[in-house]
Amino acid sequence: xxxxxxxxxxxxxxxxxxxxxxxxxxxxxxxxxGLPTExxxxxxxxxxxxxxxxxxxxxVGKNTIGDNMDKRITNAGGICVEIKxxxxxxxxxxxxxxxxxxxxxxxxxxxxxxxxxxxxxxxMIPNKLVPGMGGAMDLVIGSKRVIIAMxxxxxxxxxxxxxxxxxxxxxxxxxxLIITERCVFDVTSVGLVLTExxxxxxxxxxxxxxxxxxxxxxxxxxxxxx
Amino acid sequence: MKKIVSAKEAVKEIKDxxxxxxxxxxxxxxxxKLIDALIEQNTQNLTMxxxxxxxxxxxxxxxxxxxxxxKLVTTHIGTNPETGRQMNTGEIDVELTPMGTLVxxxxxxxxxxxxxxxxxxxxxxxxxxxKTMEVDGKKYIxxxxxxxxxALIYGTKxxxxxxxxxxxxxxxxxxxxxxxxxxVIVQADEIVDEINPNEVVIPGIFxxxxxxxxxxxxxx
Numbered sequence: 001x002x003x004x005x006x007x008x009x010x011x012x013x014x015x016x017x018x019x020x021x022x023x024x025x026x027x028x029x030x031x032x033x034g035l036p037t038e039x040x041x042x043x044x045x046x047x048x049x050x051x052x053x054x055x056x057x058x059x060v061g062k063n064t065i066g067d068n069m070d071k072r073i074t075n076a077g078g079i080c081v082e083i084k085x086x087x088x089x090x091x092x093x094x095x096x097x098x099x100x101x102x103x104x105x106x107x108x109x110x111x112x113x114x115x116x117x118x119x120x121x122x123x124m125i126p127n128k129l130v131p132g133m134g135g136a137m138d139l140v141i142g143s144k145r146v147i148i149a150m151x152x153x154x155x156x157x158x159x160x161x162x163x164x165x166x167x168x169x170x171x172x173x174x175x176x177l178i179i180t181e182r183c184v185f186d187v188t189s190v191g192l193v194l195t196e197x198x199x200x201x202x203x204x205x206x207x208x209x210x211x212x213x214x215x216x217x218x219x220x221x222x223x224x225x226x
Numbered sequence: 227m228k229k230i231v232s233a234k235e236a237v238k239e240i241k242d243x244x245x246x247x248x249x250x251x252x253x254x255x256x257x258x259k260l261i262d263a264l265i266e267q268n269t270q271n272l273t274m275x276x277x278x279x280x281x282x283x284x285x286x287x288x289x290x291x292x293x294x295x296x297k298l299v300t301t302h303i304g305t306n307p308e309t310g311r312q313m314n315t316g317e318i319d320v321e322l323t324p325m326g327t328l329v330x331x332x333x334x335x336x337x338x339x340x341x342x343x344x345x346x347x348x349x350x351x352x353x354x355x356x357k358t359m360e361v362d363g364k365k366y367i368x369x370x371x372x373x374x375x376x377a378l379i380y381g382t383k384x385x386x387x388x389x390x391x392x393x394x395x396x397x398x399x400x401x402x403x404x405x406x407x408x409x410v411i412v413q414a415d416e417i418v419d420e421i422n423p424n425e426v427v428i429p430g431i432f433x434x435x436x437x438x439x440x441x442x443x444x445x446x
Contacts, residue, residue: 054325055251056395071254072382072394078252078305091397091427092251092277093333096326100346119349130313130322131304134278137346138326172349 005200011151011181014198014225017042018179019108019149023049030054030099030139032109033077036149039108050084052104054095054135059087076135099135100142107143109136111150113165116212118175118187120148121167133170140171152180152209159211161185161192182206184223191215196223228388229435233263236411236437240264240376243296245273247332247403248286249379252278252305255396256285257413259439260378265292273297275332275374277325277399279306293317299372301325324352327369329402335371336405336432342369377407381428384414385421388430397427404432413437 006014012035020042023029030052031037043049051060053076060075061082069080098104113121120140123133140146154160161178178185183206184196192214197206199222237260240246246264250256265288274295279302280287287306289295297319303309312318323331330342343366347353357368379400381390390404390412404410410433417438 053395055254056397070394072396074252074254074395076251078254089392089395089397091401092325092329092399093402096329100326100344127314130310132278132300132302132322133324134302135325137324137350137352141346141348169350 006181012038014181014223015149015151015179018184018196018223019147022106022108022145022147022177023047025049027105028052028058028098028103030104030107030143032107032136034110035151036108036110037077039149050086052095052098054092054099054139056090056092056095057081057083057087058090058098059084061087096135096138100138102142102144104139104143106145106147107139108147108149109140111148111160112154113160113162113167114148114150114175114178115162115165116187116192116214117164118173119165120146120170120175121165122170124168126168137170140174145176146174147177147179148175149179152182159209161210161212163212182209185214186217193217194220196221198223198225200225227386228430228433230386230417231435231437233259233413233437234266236260236435237263237267237269237378239409240267240269240272242270243272244269244376245275245374247275247374247377247379247399247407249377249398249400249403250277250280250285251395251398252280253284254394255380255392255398255400256280257378257380257411257437258285260411260413260437261285261289264378265289265294268292268294270294271296273299273374275299275328275372277328278302279309282306282308290318297321299323299328301328327352327367328372329399331369331372332399332402332406335373336402339371341371343367344369372406374403374407375409377403377410379403379410379412381412381414383416383418383421384412384433384436385418385430387420388412388433388436389421389423389426390414390428390430390433391421391425392427401428404428409434411435411437413439415439
């Protein structure tokens with residue numbers, strides 16, 4: 001297999017860079033913890049995307065370090081952050097109203113599995129890993145767009161894009177877009193549509209590493225991997 | 227005027243088997259001195275309702291490590307491996323709840339409502355064993371109110387009337403928890419004579435007693 005072609009760092013960079021193209025100025029976006037957080041690094045400074053955080057901050061800025069750290073201002077990962085001009089603080093009821101109530105333009109989250117119906121599993125592996133869902137279920141239900149940004153396969157090289165999720169669901173049929181280091185899928189009413197492919201991979205590579213059915217878009221393009 | 231007491235005094239009435247709510251998001255806006263007093267007192271078989279179980283060596287997480295919690299209602303335990311371990315061995319009964327559902331269940335209790343209809347978790351295991359209802363063609367899960375004997379919350383500034391104001395992202399679950407417990411204890415960074423009424427976030431009516439933490443934020 002060709003799996004060693006991309007380093008871990010390059011893999012994450014390709015995914016985060018591609019996800020960063022999904023926003024326009026003025027969008028309110030909530031990023032999940034881990035890889036999705038890195039998406040913020042690739043959004044141009046002049047594009048005014050507003051980051052929302054479930055712990056009570058609209059207008060999340062860069063991480064703070066040293067003397068600038070204020071332990072009373074953090075992001076949802078508990079990391080001390082700067083706040084942007086126009087930022088505001090609020091409580092958990094307000095935070096979750098934003099998320100569940102349809103006020104967030106887009107969310108970017110990681111996944112353990114996504115299926116061809118757009119159902120998502122990302123909060124537990126029974127008897128193994130049970131971190132809990134935090135605000136993720138509310139976010140996936142309520143965001144206008146749900147973008148999954150994840151590594152294409154799991155640690156064992158098994159497909160994460162599947163016909164039907166076997167792990168407990170986070171939400172049923174809510175995902176709109178899937179971005180991995182190898183390709184991009186639109187989730188549509190007729191199923192998954194492959195819209196972009198990393199030029200380092202062949203169509204057979206994609207077919208072998210995805211266990212869901214998918215349609216190849218007539219406008220299939222190459223992903224930018226610079 | 228509200229009672230101003232020490233942390234030790236404030237938690238004295240919390241007995242074995244009590245249900246407690248603790249504010250805070252990870253270690254931000256958390257009543258750490260009240261938790262330390264509860265650890266010192268070593269109250270057992272507690273039911274704890276909280277956003278998360280923090281880290282093993284910090285605030286809420288220490289109550290888990292010290293094995294004082296029998297039942298836990300929370301949204302996230304991933305930052306504290308000890309919670310997962312105790313859950314897997316059956317030492318602790320964990321109910322994982324979506325964050326928005328937990329906050330509204332608490333709010334419902336405090337607001338005197340009979341529950342909430344949440345779309346969150348429809349089509350997932352969260353729905354199991356619960357009533358569902360369709361409203362205008364959309365399916366919701368009926369979620370019951372949840373309250374506690376005691377709420378341990380954080381406030382940045384608290385005045386002598388119990389009014390609470392906050393700095394930064396410290397509000398989190400503290401605001402709703404203040405409304406949903408029989409006794410509400412607030413740990414203040416600072417007690418002041420009066421807070422500008424325009425800046426009050428939690429009205430003093432919800433507060434029973436106040437504990438003042440020394441002003442050293444480095445130890446938070």
